[in-house]
Amino acid sequence: MNEFNRPEQDEQIEAPEELIEALAELDNEHIFVPPSVDGAIMAAARKHLNAGQGGALLAGPQSGTPPRSNIIAWSGWGVAIAASVVLMISLTGPNPQTRQADQAPEPQETAELAAAEAAGASAPTETEAMTAAPAAKAAFAREDVNRDNTVDILDAFALARQIEGAQVVPAAYDFNNDGIIDRADVDWVARVSVKL
Amino acid sequence: MIEILHASREVETDPQSDLRSDLELIDAVNEGDHSAFDVLYLRHRDWVVNLAFRFTRDRDLALDVLQDTFLYFLKKFPGFRLTAKLTTFFYPAVRNLSLTAVKKARRFQSDESISERVEAPEEVAPLENQREQLAAVMAGLSEEHREVLLLRFVEGMKMGEIAEVMGIATGTVKSRLHNALTTLRKDERTRKFFDK
Numbered sequence: 001m002n003e004f005n006r007p008e009q010d011e012q013i014e015a016p017e018e019l020i021e022a023l024a025e026l027d028n029e030h031i032f033v034p035p036s037v038d039g040a041i042m043a044a045a046r047k048h049l050n051a052g053q054g055g056a057l058l059a060g061p062q063s064g065t066p067p068r069s070n071i072i073a074w075s076g077w078g079v080a081i082a083a084s085v086v087l088m089i090s091l092t093g094p095n096p097q098t099r100q101a102d103q104a105p106e107p108q109e110t111a112e113l114a115a116a117e118a119a120g121a122s123a124p125t126e127t128e129a130m131t132a133a134p135a136a137k138a139a140f141a142r143e144d145v146n147r148d149n150t151v152d153i154l155d156a157f158a159l160a161r162q163i164e165g166a167q168v169v170p171a172a173y174d175f176n177n178d179g180i181i182d183r184a185d186v187d188w189v190a191r192v193s194v195k196l
Numbered sequence: 197m198i199e200i201l202h203a204s205r206e207v208e209t210d211p212q213s214d215l216r217s218d219l220e221l222i223d224a225v226n227e228g229d230h231s232a233f234d235v236l237y238l239r240h241r242d243w244v245v246n247l248a249f250r251f252t253r254d255r256d257l258a259l260d261v262l263q264d265t266f267l268y269f270l271k272k273f274p275g276f277r278l279t280a281k282l283t284t285f286f287y288p289a290v291r292n293l294s295l296t297a298v299k300k301a302r303r304f305q306s307d308e309s310i311s312e313r314v315e316a317p318e319e320v321a322p323l324e325n326q327r328e329q330l331a332a333v334m335a336g337l338s339e340e341h342r343e344v345l346l347l348r349f350v351e352g353m354k355m356g357e358i359a360e361v362m363g364i365a366t367g368t369v370k371s372r373l374h375n376a377l378t379t380l381r382k383d384e385r386t387r388k389f390f391d392k
Contacts, residue, residue: 013348013355013373019380019389020349022330027350031245031258038241041266045233048270049225157263 034164039183040157043190142172143189156190214239218282226274233273236282237266244286250346251294257301261293268293280360283351287361329385341376344369 015023145155145162160183162169169181175188214235216224224232241262248261268289269276278285334342343362347353348369355373359366380386 013370013377015349015377016389019330019386022326022389023334023346024350026327026331026334027246027250027346029246029249030242031249031255033241033245033259033262037259037263038238041237041263042230042234044267045237045270046230049228049230049233049273153267154263161259 034161036160036164036183036186037157040153040160040186040190043187044153044156047190143175143192145173145189151189152193153190156186156193159189160186219278222276222278222282226276228274233270240282240286241266243283244290247287247290248294251291252298254298254301257294257297261290261297264293264297265289281357284357284361288363326388330380330389333380333383333386337376337379341372341379344372345376348373 141151143151143155146158148154159173163181163186173185174181175185178184216232216235218236221232221236225236244265245258245262248265249255249258252258252261265286269286337345344358347358347361353361355366355369358369362369381390
């Protein structure tokens with residue numbers, strides 16, 4: 001397969017215009033993203049980028065493993081950050097978790113993660129807050145909105161979604177004690193989650 | 197009494213009004229400009245969440261994947277270098293995070309396989325219109341075949357791009373595309389698209 005054949009390969013595989021239109025229409029699911037989700041993500045970006053050019057708060061350890069896709073070229077800036085500046089601060093549980101998603105998360109890592117969870121080991125490469133096993137019964141930190149034994153930005157997201165969804169929100173989530181559960185409380189959780 | 201207020205958009209950045217390219221925005225983010233990240237987020241948000249929904253077929257999971265994807269992206273800064281389209285970077289992350297999210301959700305549901313969840317459309321009886329018939333035939337394709345079809349003719353990706361995001365050889369992309377179109381051509385419900 002050489003470069004000369006590449007344009008011809010694309011041209012040979014064609015589909016009728018009507019089919020293409022129908023496929024586009026079929027794939028036309030549009031998911032509404034609540035403004036609170038937008039706000040939470042942008043707030044996380046603000047915190048991370050304003051934390052300093054060192055990116056101290058959210059940068060995870062930089063693995064020497066080549067990225068899964070070679071389209072991402074590491075600048076070399078990244079330096080392994082000590083456990084004290086990892087994204088997820090574990091307030092309870094014996095095994096503080098480090099989010100080390102330095103490459104696109106692999107599905108097969110999930111199986112390994114499940115096994116590691118069962119053994120109580122750390123989660124090595126997943127971006128989601130998979131910390132202690134779901135059966136953990138220790139008291140949760142009050143900012144641990146999603147009850148995963150870790151206070152991180154995902155708790156801010158979870159609170160934002162609860163607020164947006166007009167769900168019944170526990171009074172305990174009034175973190176700033178102003179009598180209202182709103183964006184300010186989401187920001188509170190976000191601040192706590194990235195605090196050194 | 198705790199009053200629950202809906203969060204409102206704090207940032208009304210219009211991605212349409214920002215004429216900077218993704219590359220320029222990424223350079224700005226590397227310099228600590230969080231507003232540039234906001235533009236990138238708003239520019240690609242809908243594509244990411246709709247792609248996530250395509251994989252998860254669940255709105256809440258799609259929103260989770262949206263958040264995880266941009267958190268994963270955010271952690272690349274500073275130091276991220278873009279060497280292809282940003283959607284090419286996002287695609288494998290969204291796919292893998294979606295698979296992980298579905299698997300995690302599955303733990304608390306039935307033993308139904310992930311492929312069944314992803315592939316099975318809602319029951320629609322009878323199949324009266326062309327759209328539903330196409331959906332039914334598409335649901336019968338393997339996930340790999342369905343995906344190359346959508347990437348090629350809905351996302352407009354070239355063979356090489358598809359190969360890159362899926363982590364397979366270009367020849368494999370061509371083969372899957374050919375097989376998928378053949379299936380559609382042979383199926384009596386979708387043959388009409390190919391009749392001239």
